[in-house]
Amino acid sequence: MHSRVRRAPIILLRSSWQVVNIGDIAHTPGALALIERRFPEAEVILWASDDLTDEVAAMEHRRFPRLRIVKGRIGEDGRVEGPELEEAIASCDFLLHGSGPWLVASDDVAAFRKRTGKPYGVFGISYDDDPAVTELLSEAEFVYFRDTVSLERAKAAGVACPIMEFGPDAAFSCDVRDDERAERFLEANGLVPGAFLCCIPKLRYTPYWTIRNSPFDATKHARNEAMKEHDHAQLREAILAVVRETGLKVLICPEDRTQVAVGKEMLYDKLPDDVRSKVVWRPNFWSTDEAISVYVRSAGLFGNEMHSPILCVAHGVPAIVCRWAEQTVKGWMWRDIGLRDWLFDLDNEDEARRIVPAVLEMARHPERAKARAAEALVYVRERQRAMMETLEEAVLASVSRAGKGEAE
Known part of the structure; x- marks a missing residue:
């Protein structure tokens, strides 16, 4: 499958929620390390929240020297704040929402979907019952919940994503060290x-x-x-x-x-x-x-x-x-x-x-x-392996569709 990919797939990782908590910080390098190990062909661009500090960004760059970080929002009119985020949105093949207490960046996911129509997925969240979020999750390629209570709640609330399973919090793969x-x-x-x-x-x-x-x-x-x-x-x-x-x-x-x-x-x-x-x-x-x-x-x-x-x-x-x-x-x-x-x-x-x-x-x-x-x-790693196989398949399918579109 990999041989048919003519360029590096690009994943836009929407993560980085706040920097006053080492656990919230850990979501991002955890996801980056997981992708690096299981899907090294992919390039990852981090779409970070505004409060990402230079100190935390430097820690991430020490572990992931090639990481690109962009910030900004997509406005209600569909316009993107800043050329770096605009380029990242235009070039990416897939949007991955990282782990969190709920679909933290639901507004950004909704705006991305509306502007681009590109596929997206969710890694390791808990579920907060909200009609707008339920619709977004249903339209995702996959949603992994970091606890089975959330998984069952989502099903009961009517979330109808084709792939909904237990998937551990990305912080389980965080390996930054000092x-x-x-x-x-x-x-x-x-x-x-x-x-x-x-x-x-x-x-x-x-x-x-x-x-x-x-x-x-x-x-x-x-x-x-x-x-x-x-x-x-x-x-x-x-x-x-x-x-x-x-x-x-x-x-x-x-x-x-x-x-x-x-x-x-x-x-x-x-x-x-x-x-x-x-x-x-x-x-x-x-x-x-x-x-x-x-x-x-x-x-x-x-x-x-x-x-x-x-x-x-x-x-x-x-x-x-x-x-x-x-x-x-x-x-x-x-x-x-x-x-x-x-x-x-x-x-x-x-x-x-x-x-x-x-x-x-x-x-x-x-x-x-x-x-x-x-x-x-051991069990966490088994589930993460399944998560990454799903992500890889979804990203490569998006690349393939984009390639066919360019050929036509």
């Missing part, structure tokens, strides 16, 4: 590779108003205040148990910028002195590449987030996920990939009570825990 910076951080804080666990705090609602120009939300703030002790009590108990019963240290670290302060308030400052002396609180945010390089040197991770666990399991590191009703259903992907015993619903008190024993089990039996993570990753 080993030098990670090693400096560990040495400076007395953390020995393999002798510490990572812990991620999180409030029910991310208080974006504390880190960027977002309006204060009194309702969400009140909910955070009401639940923050409940949602971090088990994490503190796990830290106590790990330090006192296993001899491992614990690193309290953030997945998004708001969690730096949360980690100090709800975890570090509330620890007794004998335990706090064996715990490191990271006082500043970090980049995805440094975080991964720290995670792979840890003995595992536990906490109230989703994408740091993904980045861990992606590299064979065990990780425990705690979740609650206010989050999207993304947490159920842990059940989907065979890690149900490492998924805990904090709204269920019976499950919450099992968090500390699970963390201790992971700490005391690292080889067994790593084997479980590796087994889950």
